[in-house]
Amino acid sequence: MxxxxxxxxxxxxxxxxxxxxxxxxxxxxxxxxxxxxxxxxxxxxxxPPIPKAPVLARASRTPGGIRPELFKKAIAALDRHSMRVTSHDRIAIADFSMASAKPRFYLVHLGRGEVETFLVSHGIGSDPEHTGLLHRFSNEVNSEATCEGAFLTGDYYVGKHGDSQRLLGLDPTNNNALDRAIVIHSAWYANSDMIAKHGKLGRSQGCFAVGEYELAKVFERLGPGRMIYSAKA
Structure with a gap:
């Protein structure tokens, strides 16, 4: 190259x-x-979506057998606690102005206005002389008394009274319910034959005690996430 x-x-x-x-x-x-x-x-x-208040089902009028003023207070309580009560189709109302010999525990289907009634005991501390009438409410621990206000039904468990359902107190008048173990359970002293024998039911330690043959039906109707309203006035 x-x-x-x-x-x-x-x-x-x-x-x-x-x-x-x-x-x-x-x-x-x-x-x-x-x-x-x-x-x-x-x-x-x-x-996250903004939670909306549940749509409330309402009976067109006060269901039969319930005092109108008591039903009005129960519905007001349901409105007040609507964000915590997840199911609004049914509520229970305990009318402790009535004697324990009367079926004073109302299970109400709000949409249809249907009512079922049951016997329910009150606490020893609410009726120390065992007259069959509730004389006072108490929220105090160890009072063994019934307390007033709105309760939220919780989970089921097996305790010293057998099948039971926990309750959460939603008001200042019953906010110790969980600590006091105020629950729904059955008891022999809440059976209907007590009325024939004694003219009244026995007393609980503040729990909503119903008849032994009625507990399954109460559990089925209520379930978790519904409201019980307890009052006298």
């Missing part, structure tokens, strides 16, 4: 190197520009 050919060859190689270098530079610039201009991907932010 002569000197001229060597010079031409070197020039050709230099041109090729310049072109390749320019291409690489352009590619690098394009890559940087693309990266700079590419829209940043922002992950969607999860916004």
């Amino acid at each position: 002569n000197n001229l050919d060597s010079v031409l060859t070197r020039r050709t190689m230099l041109r090729s190197a310049v072109v390749m270098a320019s291409g690489a530079a352009v590619s690098a610039c394009v890559s940087r520009v693309d990266t700079a201009l590419a829209p940043s991907i922002v992950p969607p932010v999860y916004a």
Whole structure:
């Protein structure tokens, strides 16, 4: 190879190197520009839905057998605690203005206005002389008295009284219910034959004690997440 050919060859190689270098530079610039201009991907932010108050079912009128003023107070309590009471189709109302010999525990289907009644005992501390009438409410621990206000039905368990259901007190007048173990359970002293023998039911330690043959039906009608309203006035 002569000197001229060597010079031409070197020039050709230099041109090729310049072109390749320019291409690489352009590619690098394009890559940087693309990266700079590419829209940043922002992950969607999860916004939890705003809880809505449940739609309340209502009986068109006071269900038969329940005092209208008591039913009105129970419905007001349901409205007041609507965000904590998850099921509004049924409620229970305990009318402790009545003697224990009367079926004073009402299970009400609000949509249809249907009512079932049951016997229910009150606490020893509410009726120390065992007259069959509730004389006072108490929220105090160890009072063995019935307490008033709205309760939320909870889970089922097996305790010293057998099958039972926990209750959460929703008002200042019964907010010790869970600590006091105020629950729904059955008891022999709440059976209907007690009335024939003694003219009244026996007393609980503040719990809503119903007849041994009625507990399954009460559990079925109530279930967790419903309200019980206990009052006298």
